[in-house]
Amino acid sequence: MxxxxxxxxxxxxxxxxxxxxxxxxxxxxxxxxxxxxxxxxxxxxxxxxxxxxxxxxxxxxxxxEPGRKASASTGYDNGNESGKESTSAEETKGDDDVGEAVADVSRPDESIRDPDLDARSVEITGNVTGESTGTGEYDDFVSVFQDRFKRLSKQLRSRVNARPTSVVGEMPGGGETAIVGMISDIRSTASGHWLIELEDTSGTYPCLVMKDREFADTVDELLLDEIIAVEGTLSDDNGDGDGILFVDSLYFPDVPRTYQPSTADRHVQAALISDVHVGSQEFMGDAWSRFADWLHTPEAENVEYLLIAGDMVEGVGVYPNQDEELDIVDLYEQYEQFSEYLKEVPGDLEIVMIPGNHDAVRLAEPQPGFDEELRDIMSVHDARISGNPSTVTLEGVDILMYHGVSLDEVIAELPDEKASYDEPHKAMYQLLKKRHVAPQFGGKTRLAPEEKDYLVMNSVPDVFHTGHVHKLGWGKYHNVLAVNSGCWQAQTDFQKSVNIDPDSGFAPILDLDTLDMTVRQFS
The missing domain is CATH 1.10.8 (Helicase, Ruva Protein; domain 3)
Incomplete structure (x- = not known):
């Protein structure tokens, strides 16, 4: 062994x-x-x-090992070019009130790590690996949407006295009622109002949001297939088949404003990273080695956990002409090289990894973890591998790890001030508000039908960690820390063609006892 x-x-x-x-x-x-x-x-x-x-x-x-040369940090030369100091990072990423500013990092001088292994606690829930039963049949799609509706409507029914749409359609006009439903259609009227079709297990019902309502701009945040609740007044002609609900209030499942996150009982830290992309010509190996060297220094002695939110490798055939940008063209060799880089970090770290859209797993979400052959390749330091998404509980702190493909969809559908690539954490706020990591079906995000919806946020996480968009951003939404951790890949020709300017070589370091965060730069 x-x-x-x-x-x-x-x-x-x-x-x-x-x-x-x-x-x-x-x-x-x-x-x-x-x-x-x-x-x-x-x-x-x-x-x-x-x-x-x-x-x-x-x-x-x-x-x-003849020819072996000692290094200052561990007494062992790993062959990395780690002598360069990092450049200064802009202090403009994320919200100013969260954690500390971005810090510079230089070459470590010595190693001093004495982790309390007995104090550690790691639990993983919501993992689809080994539990996937979907076959793509019609009944599978019905099951997953019914499960989504059941769980999210339960959260909303504690706030409104909702009636089934079939009952609402038979109520006398002029009365007040509430509906919890899945959005099946959104369209604007000729007068500039908004008509929302809500569907539940008994039918559909039209709901009208007047443009002069103070919450009318909230309609810009709505996505098809998400679950919401509305309260309002029925039109006078309700009951004859032509009724409509005039909306007075609109509710999301949301994170309660009074939510208080859990914290660890001791001072311990976790590094949250994603999108390593080993195998790409633009993979920043020197920056990674500086990061690994820093983890061996006294300054990082409290970093005992490393969470990687997908895209360990660049993959093969992910986008047109990708082969022209590959440094390693064989997929398995990419994972072998990633494993070599993973060996550079301290062996006492607890490592948790989930896949992303560049990894060798199915593209449809939820994504099971890697197969046994790839797990064997990436067995360095006994890394734990889970599905995408998964909730990882570190010493009582719930961290929802999701690679983040649906962020593309949220950013494309919502106004810039509510979701953008420059501030990816704001798009994450929308997912927290909807309590679902990928609410819209049939768009940019491929979704797999399962017996239950693994993408629902059944409970509120303390930390929401994503990647995918290669942009650094963080902030707090109703006391939940949302972190998008950037990447370890410089700008590729493909990214230039779609105007993506990545934030590369950053490592958010989270204090699990306070949920404060410092972002360190290694590029």
């Missing part, structure tokens, strides 16, 4: 009657062949020694 993870190395040493310095464990974890290195270190240990020192392991590795 591979011994890359320090915890497993410590366990193996203990089973053989030995302990080791922290630095000695790190050296063994980063060896070219950790199994052989551990065997040799134990075999050559002094007879009266119960604890292996870093000097002893260093001398063993020098014999096993």
């Amino acid at each position: 591979p011994l890359e993870t320090p915890a497993r190395i410590v366990s193996e040493l203990t089973s053989r009657g030995y302990n080791a310095d922290r630095e000695a464990v790190t050296l063994l974890a980063r060896a070219a062949d950790p199994d052989s290195a551990l065997d040799a270190a134990v075999e050559r240990a002094p007879e009266d020694a119960l604890k292996l020192s870093s000097d002893h392991v260093e001398s063993v590795l020098a014999d096993l």
Whole structure:
């Protein structure tokens, strides 16, 4: 069994009657062949020694790996070009009231990591991996929409006294009522008002939002297939088949304004990144290595978790003429190279990864995690692999990880002031308001029918982490921290053609005990 993870190395040493310095464990974890290195270190240990020192392991590795050169951070040269200082980052990304400004990072001087492994807690829920049952039949689509309606309407019915549309259609005119429904159509009238068709399990009903209502601009935020509630007054001719509901109030499932997030009981941090894109000619390997080196420094000693929200590799055939922009043309070799880069981060990190639209999984969401062959390739540091989306609970803090393909749709459909690529966190606010990560079916986002809708936010997350759009942005919506973490890929020719200017080489660092955040730049 591979011994890359320090915890497993410590366990193996203990089973053989030995302990080791922290630095000695790190050296063994980063060896070219950790199994052989551990065997040799134990075999050559002094007879009266119960604890292996870093000097002893260093001398063993020098014999096993001729030409090996020590580095300042770990005593092991990983061959990275990490001596360059980073450039300063603009302090204009995200909301000013969240966390700290973007910080510069330079070459680390030494390694000092002593994580409390017993204090860690990682739980993953909402994972479709191994649970996918959809076959694409009509009944599958009915099931997923019925499940969506059932769960989101339950959240809304606690706020309005809703009636089924079939009952509303038979009520006398002039009365007041409420409807919870899925939006099946939105259109403007000749007078500039808005007509919204709401559908529930008993039928559909037309609802009219007058243009002079104070909430009329909210209609700009609506997407087909999302669930909302309305209250209003029935037209006088209701009951004869031509009635309509004049809307007085409109509600989203939303995050309660009184929501208070959970926090960890100790000072511990998580790095939230996405869109690494190994295999692209524009992958920023030097920036990644600076990030990995920084994780070995005293400044990063409290970073114990690394969450990667999709697109580990560039993939093959994702967009037209992509092969012209590939540095590695074989998909499996891309994942093998990604695994090599992952080895650069400290072996004691808890790593959680979900796939994205460039990864070798199905494009339709929810996306199951990687197959066994790819999991074996990416088994470095015992990384946990889950589906897209998934909720990862770190020491009591719920982090909803979603790659973010639906952000393209939200940004395309909504006005710029409510959703844009320059401020991706605002598009994330819309998903939080709708309590669904991909509400609109049949648009830019491919959705797979399942027995239940894995894309519903059944509970409110403490942190919402996405990627995909290659833009850095963060802010708080009703006390929920929304973070889009940028990417590790410089601008490609394809991105130039669609006017995407990426934010590359950034790593948001989240304090799990306060939910404050610092964004560090490594490019």
